[in-house]
Amino acid sequence: MQGSLPGERDVTVVGGGFGGLAATAYLARAGADVTLLERHDAVGGRAGVLERDGFRFDTGPSWYLMPDVFERFFDHFDREPEDYYDLERLDPQYRVFWKDGDSATIEPHRRNAHELFESYEDGAGDALEAYLSRTARNYELAMNRVVYPDRTSFRDYASTEMLPLAPRFRLFGNMDDYVSRFFDHPKLRQLLEYTLVFLGGAPHNTPALYSIMSHVDFDGNVFYPEGGIAGVVDALADLAVEQGATIETGVEVEGIRGERGEFTLATSEGTVGTDIVVNNANPAYAERELLDDGGRDHADGYWDDQTYAPSALLFYLGVEGDVDPLAHHSLVLPTDWDGHFEQIFDDPAWPDDPAYYLSVASKTDDAVAPEGHEAVVVLLPIAPGLDDGPEVREEYREMLLADLADQTGVDLRDRIVVEESACVSEFSDQFGDPGGTALGLAHTLFQTGPLRPGKRGGPDGHYYVGAYTNPGIGMPMCLISGEHVAKAVIDDDPDATGSTDPLAVPGDYGLGTPSPSD
C-alpha cells in the first residue's frame, strides 16, 4: 500500500482484535501517530488465551486457514510470517465422526480425497475434482477482483472488472442447492458445507459464492502457528509497535464525540483528543454505547433485525491421559444436521442432537499441556440470545461428554483436571455482541458485499474495522479489513500524499472468462 499521512495526524484505534491490530500497523506505517486503546488486559479480542495449571488454550479461533492472506499481509511490511512464528501444516487436517459410527479423515494436499469421496458415491471422486477446480477459480476471482480491491459498493458491481464474474451469478444462490448439483450423498455434502460454520452461516442461508471455502480447506490446507493463535496475535502487536504505534491495554473507551480533526474520547483513564477514530468495537455496540445520536447511522431497532452468526458454548478442558482417536481438529456430526441448523437460525433453541467441534492443540504442540495431558476445547454452536445460565451449561456439559464417549470412545468424564466455560453471556459482556453472537453478522446474501456495514460509518473521520464489516468474519478477513480501513483513512485525508492505489494488489488478474457451467 502506498500513500502516507502527515506525522502530526493522530489516529486512535479503539480495540485490539485482528482488525484493530492490522489497521494500527498499516496506519503507523503510513506515517500517522497511532495509539491503540484496548479495554482488556491483552490484545487479540476474541482470539484470546486462557492459561491455567500448565495448560494453555486459545479461547477463540483455532483454525489457521488462508496462509496466503497472512503472507500477503506481512509482505506489505517487507516481512513474512516466519519472521514471527513457524507454521506447521496439519496432517491429518481434521477427522469427522458421524453419529452412526462412521468416520472420515481428511488429509492435506487432497491425498485421500478422491478415494474417500468415491467410497460414498460412484463418480464423486471426479465430481470433487471438478468442484474444487471451480472453487479454485472462484477463489482467485473473488479475492483478486472483489475482496482485495475492496469492491463493495453497488456501483463497483456494475464495473467492467466485474464482468468475468457475471456468469458466476448463480453463486448468489444458496450453498445447499449448489453443492447438491455435484453430490447426492449427505455426508459428502456435509464435508463441503461444514466450513460455513467459519462464516457463521448455514447451507440454506449462505450464498454459494462461499463454496470457495472448500478450496481454502482442501487446497489451502490447515496450519498450526507456533505458540497457537496467541502467537499470531503477539506477532501483530509486535509488528504494529515496530511500525511506531503505541498500544495501551486496560483502557476502555466510554464515549466518542466530535468529528475529523477534533474528536474527544472519554476513556477509563481520562479524556483523549484525536483527529481520526478507527473503531474495532462492533457497530451495534458502538452505536448503542459509544456514539451520540448524531454519530449513529441506524434507527433504534435496526440491529435487532439483523441475522447473527451463532453463539457458542465452549468448554476448555485440561485432561489427563490421551484422547485418541481425536485429531488436532475433530467434528462430531449428526448424519442429518438440518435440525441443528434450524435450531440455530429458524427456531432458536438449545439443540436436541448437537453437532460440535473439538480442538486438541496439544496433539501438535507440547507446550500447551503438561506431560501426559491434553488441552481440549469443545465448541457447540448455538443460536444467539439463548439463556446460558449454570443449569443449562451443566446439562449440555453432561450431554456433550456422554455423546463424545458414545461417538468416539473418548471418555473424558473422570479425567478433567482443569475446566472453564464460555457462552452467550461472555460474548455479550466482553465484546458487546448482540445476543452474544460469537462471530458477528452472518454472511447471508443480504449481509454480504454492498449490504454489509461499510468501513466509513458514524461521524466524518470515524471508521469501522473488523468482522462486522467487509470482507467479514475470520482472522484473514479482519487483516484485510485493516488494510481497507487504512486506505480509506489515507484517501479521505486532505493532506495525505501519494495514492493508495486500491487495485495494485499482488495476484493473478488474467484469469480469463469462466465457462457458463461455472
Ligand SMILES: Cc1cc2nc3c(=O)[nH]c(=O)nc-3n(C[C@H](O)[C@H](O)[C@H](O)COP(=O)(O)OP(=O)(O)OC[C@H]3O[C@@H](n4cnc5c(N)ncnc54)[C@H](O)[C@@H]3O)c2cc1C
Ligand atoms: C469461538 C470462536 C472460534 C473462531 N474460530 C475461528 C477460526 O478457527 N479461524 C478464524 O479465522 N476465525 C475464527 N473465529 C473468528 C475470528 O476470531 C474473528 O472473526 C476475529 O478474530 C474478529 O476480529 P475483529 O477485528 O472483529 O475484533 P474482535 O476480536 O471483535 O476484537 C475487538 C476488540 O475491541 C475491543 N473493544 C471493544 N470495545 C472497546 C472499547 N469500548 N474500548 C476499548 N476496547 C474495546 C475488545 O475488547 C476486543 O479486544 C472464531 C471466533 C470465535 C469467537
